Every structure is written in structure tokens, then in C-alpha cells.
Amino acid sequence: MITDRGRPSHVLLTVEDWRALTGARTGLAQALRMRPDAEDVEFHPPRAPLAEREVDL
Template structure:
């Protein structure tokens, strides 16, 4: 669910905007046009996270962090040794 508030409404009742952000994004308008978006920290982290790298996943000490890793086989790949001369 999304909420839209004018900048005046937002300034007069930020508590209302913060509560509404728990249910979805809050669009703040200036002169009827969207200008800002207020998100809960959870929603922000979901949007901004890039996920975990393989190195971070392997370094995670939690037992529940174990996972299966079955990389796909490369097809059509020919290995050529490096020539260091």
C-alpha cells in the first residue's frame, strides 16, 4: 500500500508519515508533483542491498547459513595455459 502526502501534510504530521511507511512507500509531493519518497529501513535495505557475495556467504559462521553450491559447467570453454615468456 502506498500513501501520498503533500509536503505541508508531511511537515505538520511526520509521525503519520512514519507510521504509513511501515505499510509501504510514502510519496511526498511539492505542488502536486512527487518529490520525495519515505521508506521504512527494512524496505530501504531490501532496495539497496546487492546481496551477499560468495566470499561473504562462505565466511558466515552461522550453522543455518550453510548452502548447496553447484556451479554450472562451462560449455564451449577451451582452456589455454598462460604464456609467461
């Protein structure tokens, strides 16, 4: 515990402890990067349809 003028002000935690306390979840990209066989995973998401429109400049 870190104090400021004798009052508790900060706590130093490991990232793992902070995630456990805050309920932080791992995202898909991060989870795939952690896999040793990540290069072997094929992922080809469909393209999102985008509507074109004219812009008046």
C-alpha cells in the first residue's frame, strides 16, 4: 500500500490480480495471440456491406 502523508492512496497490483478484481475479460484477438498455434487458425470473416452515398462538399 502506498500512502500520501500517512493516508492510504494507492495500491500496487499485478495485472493478473487487477483483472481478477475488476472482472476484465480477454478479447478475441488477445486470446488468439496467446495460443501457441495461433498462426494455424484460419479466420475469414465476411465483408461488411457498406452503402455508398454522395457527399456534398
